[in-house]
Amino acid sequence: MNVKDYMQRVGQAARKASRAIAKADTRQKNQALNAMADAIVRDSTKLLAANQQDLDAARAAGLDAAFIDRLALSEATVASMAEGLRQIAALPDPVGEMDDFCYRPSGIQLGKMRVPLGVVGIIYEARPNVTADAAGLCLKSGNATILRGGSEAFHSNQAIAACVSEGLRVAGLPAEVVQVVETTDRAAVGELITMQQYVDVIVPRGGKSLIARISAEARVPVIKHLDGNCHVYIDDTANPDKAFNIAMNAKTQRYAPCNTMETLLVHTAFAEFILPRLAEAYWEKGVELRGCERTRAILGDQVVAATEDDWFTEYSAPILAIKVVKDLDEAIEHINHYGSHHTDAIVSEDYGRARRFLREVDSSSVMVNASTRFADGFEYGLGAEIGISTDKIHARGPVGLEGLTSQKWVVLGDGQVRG
Ligand SMILES: NC(=O)C1=CN([C@@H]2O[C@H](COP(=O)(O)OP(=O)(O)OC[C@H]3O[C@@H](n4cnc5c(N)ncnc54)[C@H](OP(=O)(O)O)[C@@H]3O)[C@@H](O)[C@H]2O)C=CC1
Ligand SMILES: N[C@@H](CCC(=O)OP(=O)(O)O)C(=O)O
Known part of the structure; x- marks a missing residue:
């Protein structure tokens, strides 16, 4: 395959299709989404067989448990992919919404209309459910997409x-x-x-290698959905049970997602009290701890x-960095220096400190x-997500x-001209 020619054809076809989908009515888009869901449920055995092929290759290549966890489909995840599409169908259609109308002194009436972006290119990790979620969200928002x-x-x-094609055909x-995209060649x-x-816009979901390439080469506007070096800060006013539960859940509920905590920060006046209890629970779950000097003084050489x-690292694995802060x-x-502007949390019962954290930490959530x-x-109630934008433009956080x-x-007028 000549990748350049192939992608040019894909791009040209997407541009043409974007005009059709931008003017499609809500009923037609919902029909497509529900038909996609029906096809996914009907073809679940085929989907699982295709996924098994991918899983076999991934295991043979020695890919780690977190990677396999992302890649694997099950009957339940196939059903939830279909359910996700039905939920997107049930969401209000944003396209054509008009608001903020006011009269200007000239007599014109001024407002805003919500419109699709056009053609959205999405580059994402080996997580098959994103294919259905992204197809569904782009369709409902009136965009053509290249995945x-x-x-x-x-x-x-x-x-x-x-299954997605079948849904489009039915509607x-x-x-x-x-x-x-029908090739794995990175030239695409x-x-x-x-x-x-x-x-019109590229959404890159991925880690360092993708970031480097996008930063060097992209000529199309980008909404970055990049790495999550997320923090939990436990203040000395924290409720101990809340601190324990949040710090455990943020690290161990799942290790791979970008919103998993990678560094725990603990107020110096609280560290001796909370760290031993937390460390014991982390070790019980097999989490490796890497700490600053003070952390090691409290917890010992096992850290x-x-x-x-380490402060810059997104482990995506059962490893946690811990730092005691003044x-x-x-x-x-x-957080602002080492983090990735993704998601950060404070555990505190002090209203003023919590408000400062919200205001001063420069992250998408x-x-x-x-x-x-x-x-x-x-x-967050968005139905599904394209991912979590780590950019600062209109789409920030879950998109x-x-x-x-x-x-x-x-602009609505009835004959006004500018004087
Ligand atoms: N903010 C968010 O919403 C999300 C962020 N992430 C982040 O993604 C990372 C984990 O995903 P991981 O599997 O490592 O993702 P990668 O960055 O390795 O891969 C993601 C996608 O980018 C492609 N890619 C990577 N490098 C290049 C390159 N140099 N040139 C062309 N294409 C490239 C991959 O293609 P190929 O198949 O060829 O490798 C794949 O399609 C973590 O950092 C995680 O936080 C993940 C999900 C959501
Ligand atoms: N928002 C999703 C995570 C998205 C994400 O990070 O994906 P991935 O890195 O492929 O696991 C969730 O909370 O499960």
Whole structure:
């Protein structure tokens, strides 16, 4: 396959399809979403067989447990993919919503209309459910999409793509509204991020290697969905049970997701009290601890000495960095310096400190007395999510339908001219 020619054809077709989907009515889009869900349920055996092919290859390649966990489909996850599409169908259609109308002194009436972005290219990890979620959200928000999932999920993604195509066909929409790239060649990513004439925005979901390439080569606007180096800061006013439960859940509920805590910060006046209880529970779950000098003084040599690199690291694994900090200022400074502007939480009963944390930590979700694992489109009531934007533009944090649209100005007059 000549990847350049192939991607040019994909881009051209997406641009054409974006015009059709932008004007499709809500009933037609919902029909497509429900038909996709029906096809996924009907073809679940085929989807699981395709996924098994991917899993066998991933295991043979020695990929780790967290990776396999992301890649694996089960009857339950296939059912929830279909359910996700039905939930997207049930959400209000944002396209064409008009608001903020007012009269200007000139007599014109001014407001805003919500519109699709156009063609959205999404590059994501080997997690097959993203194919269905992203296809559904882009469709409902009136966008055409080009999906490039992780190569290890190739067979699963192609099987899901067949169900998506069927849904589009049943609703009489062009098949090119959702295209799943049919090659694992990374040259396709290079094309996707430079086709300004066909692609309006790129959503890269991934880690360091993807970030490096996007930063160096992208010519299309980007909404970055990058790594999650998330923190929990336990203040000395924290309720001990809340602190314990949140710190455990944020690290151990699942190790791979980007909203999992990677560094725990603890106020110096609370460290001797809370750290031994936490460490025991982490060790029981097999979590390796890497700590600053003070942490090691409290917990002993079983804690590996943390290096400067640890504070920057997203382990995506049962490893946790721990740092004892002097006060809230040091915690905020640490998070803003070493973090990835994804999701950070404070555990505190002090209203003023909690408010400062919310205001001063520069991350897409800031939380008080809650686990970072809540940073998720479904948990936030968006139905599903494209991912978690670590950018600062209109789409920040979990991105759903609204994040896939923008607004244009609408002017209503009855003959006014500018004097
Ligand atoms: N903010 C968010 O919403 C999310 C963030 N993430 C982050 O993603 C990371 C985990 O995912 P991981 O599996 O490591 O993801 P990777 O970054 O390895 O891969 C993600 C996608 O990017 C592609 N890719 C990676 N490097 C390149 C490159 N140099 N050129 C072209 N394509 C490239 C991959 O393709 P290929 O298959 O060829 O490797 C894959 O499709 C973590 O850091 C996690 O926090 C994950 C999910 C959501
Ligand atoms: N928002 C999702 C996580 C998204 C994400 O991080 O994906 P991944 O890194 O592939 O596990 C959740 O909370 O499960």
